[in-house]
Amino acid sequence: GQNIDQPTEMTATEGAIVQINCTYQTSGFNGLFWYQQHAGEAPTFLSYNVLDGLEEKGRFSSFLSRSKGYSYLLLKELQMKDSASYLCAVRSNYQLIWGAGTKLIIKP
Amino acid sequence: GAVVSQHPSWVICKSGTSVKIECRSLDFQATTMFWYRQFPKQSLMLMATSNEGSKATYEQGVEKDKFLINHASLTLSTLTVTSAHPEDSSFYICSAGGTVGSPLHFGNGTRLTVT
Numbered sequence: 001g002q003n004i005d006q007p008t009e010m011t012a013t014e015g016a017i018v019q020i021n022c023t024y025q026t027s028g029f030n031g032l033f034w035y036q037q038h039a040g041e042a043p044t045f046l047s048y049n050v051l052d053g054l055e056e057k058g059r060f061s062s063f064l065s066r067s068k069g070y071s072y073l074l075l076k077e078l079q080m081k082d083s084a085s086y087l088c089a090v091r092s093n094y095q096l097i098w099g100a101g102t103k104l105i106i107k108p
Numbered sequence: 109g110a111v112v113s114q115h116p117s118w119v120i121c122k123s124g125t126s127v128k129i130e131c132r133s134l135d136f137q138a139t140t141m142f143w144y145r146q147f148p149k150q151s152l153m154l155m156a157t158s159n160e161g162s163k164a165t166y167e168q169g170v171e172k173d174k175f176l177i178n179h180a181s182l183t184l185s186t187l188t189v190t191s192a193h194p195e196d197s198s199f200y201i202c203s204a205g206g207t208v209g210s211p212l213h214f215g216n217g218t219r220l221t222v223t
Binding site: 033035039040041042043044045085087089091095096099100101 | 142149151152154157199201203205212213214215216217
């Protein structure tokens, strides 16, 4: 089968760093996406990895290891507005397989 | 950047009626569009995948005769909820993508309330 696993919930402190992991098992691989979703809103695109390595975009970085079926999203200098759900998704040909999302709670 | 327009953003309808939701890619050609529903405090649930010019592929448990999807052009897909019931009340979101490796872009979602 095809599945994506990520933690259900994580808590971190404002100003700190947090890493959200995502592991996947899919029949094909055409890229891994991270999305941020605030409650009641549609997801917004954060990052896209198709090759191994780290992609940095400001406070957010995303890492991919295709051989391990593993990715993480790294958020630095956490702000209260980063409280949201973070969704990992793998594109396999024309299918998009979603993780259940990680709810990130930021505490002052 | 790429924009996906979803309309309406909010609709209330009576039980037994049908509602059509439109999803348009405004500045790119969307080879594939995805339709999701999301209940409060839950993750996205993929309903169906539609490729332009072909029949939609529905996920297990999604009634294709109830949720009609049309993707007649590279810039427009529609989801029609037929004979709506209160349990169909949900947040429906579309996303669109171009080539296989390109990121998906989401519409703002449609909040459907069936009374």
